[in-house]
Amino acid sequence: MDEQRATADQATGLRRVVSLAPSATATLRALGADDRLVGVTHNCDADGLDAPAVGGWLNPDHDAVAERDPDLVCTADPLQRDVRDAHRERGHRVVHVEPTTLGEAVESFVTLGRAVGQTRAGHDLAWSARGRLERVRRLVANRDRPVVYCEEWSDPPTAAGNWVPDAVRAAGGRYPFLDAGERSREVTRDEVEDAAPDHVVLHVCGRGERSDPATVRDRDWDVPAVERDAVHVVDDSLLNQPSPRLVDGVEALAARLHPDAVDESG
Template sequence: MRLVSLAPSATATLVAMGAADELVGVTHHCDLSDAAVAPERVGGWLNTDLDAVAALDPDLVLTSDPLQRDTRDDLRERGLEVYHAEPETLDDAVDGFAALGRAVDHAAAGERLAADARERLRRVREAVADEPRPTVYCEEWADPPMAAGNWVPEAVDAAGGAYPFADPGERSGEVSREEVAAADPEYVILHPCGKGDRADPDEFRERDWGLDAEIHVVDDSLLNQPSPNLLAGVERLAGILHGIDEPAD
């Protein structure tokens, strides 16, 4: 198939299932640094060059998240086939690996990816089952401060933490200093969208929120992206909270 991915999560999932060579177009936000042949870049996640997408004559265009609904609709109006996903929970994200595999004619690879993800989650949960559960604040955006939602509450839970800032499946939302201070988190996880692992803990400290918490930076692709990278994010959190980097069988 000739695939165009406008969602970094879809791109990462295709790479994990061994279908990256079918990508003819991706956004500037998609990581294909190890690709043998680089597909054409067709703009950003929310400012895609739709003419460039159409010129690639794709069999299928991949979009994700409510923020890409307008892009999805514009592409369909142009007569292009679009596969659109809006995972909200951790289960949605994992089930989405198999669903994407079916959409791109790699059903077996997608099922294997989903099964592997479930096994990795099982191993982490088992490894932290008897550990104390510290309170964790995960920040997806800094200005204004936004507590991460969607699958992040479940990712924290799977890694052995408590997350009082959002329910599973709830969208990320603005949070106040008072709300965070009242929860008294023992860990602060910074993973602002688009920053990779370049968030600055000192900028958080300069807010003077009065927290007695360890501050850690996690690459945003490991927590913000509903791709197989999310499993590495759960494992990273387990390492931060409990010193468990690679849960044993």
């Protein structure tokens, strides 16, 4: 796609970036492009940024974006296609990424780096991410693989898709609910009980680390994870956001699934 092939020469002189996706904001910050961000959403991690909020990631204020006079607008995910199109219609240059797997998420670091004229930094960030993921895979390679259920929404219970199946496998688990690249979907009690997850991971969208394990325990699901008190809460950005935070999420999952392997690694 054209927006995914933005070249370094196009990005020369680009200084004003508005990021309308939390994943793009996190990635650009990891690339060292904080000083280029002149607008973000309420959903982005803006700590330490001199960049005003221009609305939410699904409902940005298009006029507020225009007032920031951006050289580039960043969007992500199929849910932001309308936002992408709205800003293209206004004449803004837009870079839009839609990773659906762990590998595509890492490759998007290169795309965003190229888009802001930080091509080398984008490649370096992707290279570092791949190295960290490979290290985790080596640590858990010879371990038994527990079944894991990852829930990104609790009403109704929704199994996480996209890159989460990849993340679970990289962390040394089995994920029988979805294949990598498939969209998240509602699951039934029978499906979860038949899969018999050894671990349940709550990373509910928008909840950060505030999800309550009792949400799962109160359902009275007959699964090993509940019986052995292996219901974990992780910050939703660690698994829901296709940014460098996702690599942190794989490492966090591995620490919960295989604490001995991670401890032994030092």
